[in-house]
Amino acid sequence: MNNKKSVLLLASVMVASGALLAACRANTEEKNAAPTAGASAGAQPDKVNADGMPIVKNPINLEFFAPKRFAASDWNNILLWQEYEKLTNVKVKWNTVDRDNLVEKRNILLAGGDYPDALYGNRLTPSDLMMYGEQGVFVKLNDLIDKYAPNFKKLLDQYPDVKKAITMPDGNIYSFPTVTDPEFKSMLTGAFMWYKPDWLEKTGLPEPQTTDDFYRFLKAIKEKDPNTIPLGGGPGWDYLGKYLQGAWGLGNRGTTHPYVDVDPATNELRFIPADDRYKEMLQYTNKLYNEGLIDKDFFTANADQIIAKGSKGVYAVIADYNPEAVYSNLKGYVGAAALKGPHGDRIYSYIGSPVGSPGQFVITKKNKYPEATVRWVDYLYSDEGSKMFFMGFKDKTYVEKPDGTIDYTDEIKHNPKGLTQDQAVSQYLVWPGVGYPGILKQNYFKGAEGMPASVEAAKKVEPAFIKERWAPFNYTKEETERMTVLRADIETYVKEMTTKFITGGASFDEWSKYTDTLKKMGLSEYMKIYKAGYERYKKN
Known part of the structure; x- marks a missing residue:
């Protein structure tokens, strides 16, 4: 993260x-x-x-x-x-x-x-x-x-x-x-939905608690200031989708398995992107997009373009990691509450396994x-x-405070060249923006997830955390070879169609055609292999 x-x-x-x-x-x-x-x-x-x-x-x-x-x-x-x-x-x-x-x-x-x-x-x-x-x-x-x-x-x-x-x-x-x-909850969650409290004052609305509240909040922002983009960040569906899905009861085993969870009605594995509730979530997001409440570049820009745009302060609400770390000169954002959805679901499923x-x-x-x-x-x-x-090395990249805690130097936290914290850190250390082996501890991680606002954002949604979070599953050689092919087709198609449904590139009248195509791509075999990995995981 x-x-x-x-x-x-x-x-x-x-x-x-x-x-x-x-x-x-x-x-x-x-x-x-x-x-x-x-x-x-x-x-x-x-x-x-x-x-x-x-x-x-x-x-x-x-x-x-x-x-x-x-x-x-x-x-x-x-x-x-x-x-x-x-x-x-x-x-x-x-x-x-x-x-x-x-x-x-x-x-x-x-x-x-x-x-x-x-x-x-x-x-x-x-x-x-x-x-x-x-x-x-x-x-x-x-x-x-x-x-x-x-x-x-x-x-x-x-x-x-x-x-x-x-x-x-x-x-x-x-x-x-x-x-x-x-115990590092804000790292297990990572990205959140962020907003500035003064937008509640400007719109005269309380903090959104439901998906309907969230829609009204974004709409009020647009009406109040047409030059402000109500919702941005990302880029793409990943952060926004994982934030919203819990309001439809989806993703109830965490983000390590973004496409599969357990259907509470049957207690069987469920392919999330083929579920009717996933369709409802996309219809909701499509309404936001059609009414100009989501940045028009949300699904086409890359990360650097989003950072450059967001650093100008054009987004009122941001689906991303802590804006203070990711964007330049953005301060004062707080994490949003977990939303209650149309069926009464209010779970925060945007949280992963410690692995x-x-x-x-x-x-x-x-x-x-x-x-x-x-x-x-x-x-x-x-x-x-x-x-x-x-953290690096004392008096070079971090300083010790009188209370024994440590923090980055002012050169990193308030870079004189206008670099973001991640950019400033990367002059000396290598963790920002890439993978690494090691253990993440709250005492030593001062990136986006370790900042005070992120820690508070995690506390805010913690009451709605899902109870069980799967770690990755593993597969036999034969399962791996077949699953690789199936995933390449099925998951790529899901990403493509998710974007099209939201942006209007595909009509929701085509939903049955979409789910039929998934079946033809081998979804039943995909789920059979997934179940084998799941059973092995439970046994281990």
Whole structure:
């Protein structure tokens, strides 16, 4: 979280992964048993210190592939990794790519066999982990974690859902995930609906408590000031949709599974985008769009364009991460309440599992130092490592206050060059806007989700939090191969049609045609595989 997310990332991953299946099968030489501790060429576990720093007595060199958010930052020269190299004796050569091109570039590397020692922050899906793990491209980590990852091993014991999420059906662990401290509620939610309290005064309306109230509020804003866009942010459906869906009782198992939850009427798995209540939610949003209450660029602009536009103060209500962190010069926004919908539902389903993306760090079979590499990433799960990763270094990126708390320097919080906090942080650290392995703790995360307004926004909606939140499910090799193809078709089609229904590109008279098309694409098989993953998840 932290940061803007590309709302099309999931679809891109699935399309790219599906296209690679044939190529990966052709590379039969890759299908060797994955190496374990000490098994890779040149590994010298006796020269890896069991604990403390440095990790190795004599310096070693590794190469990692990672996404980055801001083009100006060169990870090979950034303060965080320079200082961490001094601490560990592990020198990492960073091969980075803009996050928008991550999936394409990564899949080219994997398909061609030209991959580095580790993939960092790549948000690999369980499907990717299973496929490349079984082929031997990714190292099995079970024994390595037991021997060289005490911090991460402690987390696995403390939070069983983490272990369930990263253990593949073959019993192996191939990756390190992002983990959020379960008490860090504003991180589990991430984005909210934001507004300035003075708009309540200007419109003379109380804070919206229902979907009808919300519509009237946006409409009153437009009537009061035609030059203000009532609702913006995003971009796209992701943040707005997840905020609204709880008012229709949708998404009742959390955001980790955006398309599937449990139908309370039958207690069976439900494909959310084919449900009649999803249709009702889209009809409601279509009304907002048709009446000019949603930014006309909401579904076409990219994140940078939305940030530039929103920083001008043109949005009255923002569906996004904390505007104070994401946009320039926007202050004073507060989180909105959970809305009650037309059927009486009032759940806040925009909240995920403590397990973020499971595939944030993998070690490839080309790595000559897997033991040292595991120790390198394990430090990021410690209290000290988390503090270093997110806050940096005393008097350089953060200062200690008299009460013992820490905060970013004024240069970062109030950048003299007019940079947003995320942009200013990225001159020294690497977390804004991309994935990473490690643990997110409220004490050390001062990004959008950790700001006081975000913490208060989470408290406001906490009474409506859903009770059960699923972690990611995992699938067998055969299920993975089939599910990759099905997802590429079904989920891409859902995204396309959701936008069309909202913007008027498709009439709601076509709803039956839409659901029939989903069936023809193999929705029943999709749900059958999903159920198999769900049953396995419950059993584990």
